[in-house]
Amino acid sequence: MITREHCAALDAADTLAHCRARFDLPADTIYLDGNSLGAMPANVPARIERALKQEWAHGLIRSWNDADWYPAPQRTGNKIARLIGAGLDEVIVADSTSVNLFKVLVAATRMRPGRNVILAERTNFPTDVYIASSVAEMTGCELRCVDPDDIVAAIDDTVAIVSLTHVNYKTGKRYDMEAVTRQAHEAGALIVWDLCHSAGAMPVSLNRSGADFAVGCGYKYLNGGPGAPAFVFVASRHIEAVRQPLTGWHGHSKPFDLTHDYAPHPGIDRMLTGTAPQLGVIALESALEAFDGVDLDVLRDKSVALGNVFIELTDQELKGLGCMLASPRDAEQRGSQVSLGHAQGYAIMQALIARNVIGDFRAPDILRFGFAPLYVRYVDIWDTIAQLKDIISTDAWNTEEFKARKSVT
Template identity: 45%
Template sequence: MSESYAERAQALDTADELAKHRAKFALDEVVYLDGNSLGALPAHVPARMADVITRQWGELRIRSWDESGWWTAPERIGDRIAPLVGAAAGQIVVGDSTSVNVFKAVVAGTRLAGDPRDGRDEILVDATTFPTDGYIAESAARLTGHRIVPLDPAEMAGAVTDRTALALVNHVDYRTGRLQDLPGLTAALHEAGALAVWDLCHSAGALPVGLDAHGVDLAVGCTYKYLNGGPGAPAYLYVAERHQGRFDSPLPGWNSHADPFGMTPGYRAAEGALRGRVGTPDILSMLALEAALEVWDGVEIEAVRAKSLALTDFFLECVRAYVPAGRVESVTPEAHAERGSQVALRCAEAPAVMAELIRRGVVGDLRRPDILRFGFTPLYVGFADAERAARVLAEVLASEGSSAGSSQDG
């Protein structure tokens, strides 16, 4: 049976139109299934950054703000990301962390929705959300006079009322890989006069998002996962064009001023998505991200999605074939319409099992207490990787009990 699945993997890799992109990344013999936490390094980035550091910073110095285009990097790179999330140019600005951008989006979103004293005093929050989103939303609610209503995303559409100002939802659940209904929930919010704020950290670069097509109001996302921007790479903020004139950022820094070098004491917001800027951009990480995004040249996100589903289907099939019965349970939806680009397996010995997998050259990650998480990045993960990961997982579970290795958190 092992040879049969290995042969199938080889045939699928041979037919894979995206397989050629693997060569663009600095990879070794390890099966890397943690790109949903940190994407692999695009091989050309180090040389590009050597130029940024030695020539742009080292030789041109302050001149690089103009001559090397440093000043316009946040919106320029935003326009590079835009096609990957289904947005037209001029609606995304890059900078700050995801957490900071969540704060901007939630507070500005409540201001767009109206004064909470007029009735729209509720912020719906994904109860399964990545913790920081919840923390930020609670703080924003205290500052703006709203109350938080935590809900399972599946229940949100039916819970929207005329008291709802906005909903903050993760497009893909970071633990289970469940893909939420962005079009349906956005429509339900709009029907009630509320706004939709989406966190795209686990979907951008893995599947079509369709921000413009589905009328999303505001969105945020990181760039170090499927977009391969590097550790701590700057995040981004999407502000739909129809809202830009009224977008009132809670962090009105000098970079978002209409005349930033006028240094006037009064604040006057710039036009467009530039209102999402705050302070001086993180140029080194910003330009590393810009270089990394070149791996997407000529890639259709629909092809990425098709391979993602095929990879996760194949991995799940191999797990069912190889892994001893009852040792793991998939908590990732089987239905394609409800699945992101990862597979989460519940396992009683998860910490020890993941540590042993990593020791044997299969890198996934762990979500306590019992979730083994495997991310599939279609630009560089192949079907042979999926088969090998499932086979090694079976070997670990067959040979090790609760003593599979030392504990590791993820």
């Protein structure tokens, strides 16, 4: 039997508890949506204010050199590298995840001439499937989408690229990156990992797994802010062979020579396209300081423990209330979120949010709860379950206000 006192004791023993003060979170709010938009690190506003008032207002265009704006995408990529098991100069910040996925899928397909299948997961986040579909059409490939459990069996010698998301956005189910990467390589395919729901939530081992390419976003567990730029990883062994399709001037070896012909940068910079969204890069770079000194194995242990407590409390408190566990019970197979299915999921989530307990909803019936281990407390889990129990058992969700769909769910 888990009690609130037990959760408070877990918080008291939590060696990451001090990290919560690195974020500016409203005191009356429980935030379990860092898997959608990370909380704001408290150091970011001062850094942005400096970028605006000093570097832009006074430095003007000189700041590209004098305030070191120009190398910020590389610098920020190098900070992300530690979090995803990549080497220095294998990661760069640019564009959105969707755009980076497009660049990487085209580049990877070009590296496997003679093969014509892009293998993807049917239940992946829609943008991944949409982009893969467009790349397949452009490159004369077939996009083959299968269920997650059928991926490994579907990798054969026609497959050029396996494109997967490490942690599924809806269920939180996690692939064994090392095993699937090995299977892809044994069949002669390349693999692309989308790390949107893993970067910053757990240690990721891209190089130890032998991954070829990866992409991921800056605004979820990396806390870079709404619409933060994304990142892209290319294993250093591939970089010379990579020809990405969006050949903008920032990917050129000498952008300011302004030559007529495109010559790709010899390193990871070739994944760039145009001018960086500089304020977004600065926000992301400073947000990443929240991870300074954080041991990623400890981060993962806490994420697993938060998820386990959530699941145990669901069993204990929500029995008979129509909630179905939609995430793996086994933590080994789980990312940093737990999803519950409920027929009235949308209205229940709106009722929760009205009580300042913030998760989100994914159609048709999934309530998602994300556990960002840097700032989520064990008592938050207890309090969330208590509110859920009250809302469902009293039908507090059953109002026109809570049932009315907003554009962002």
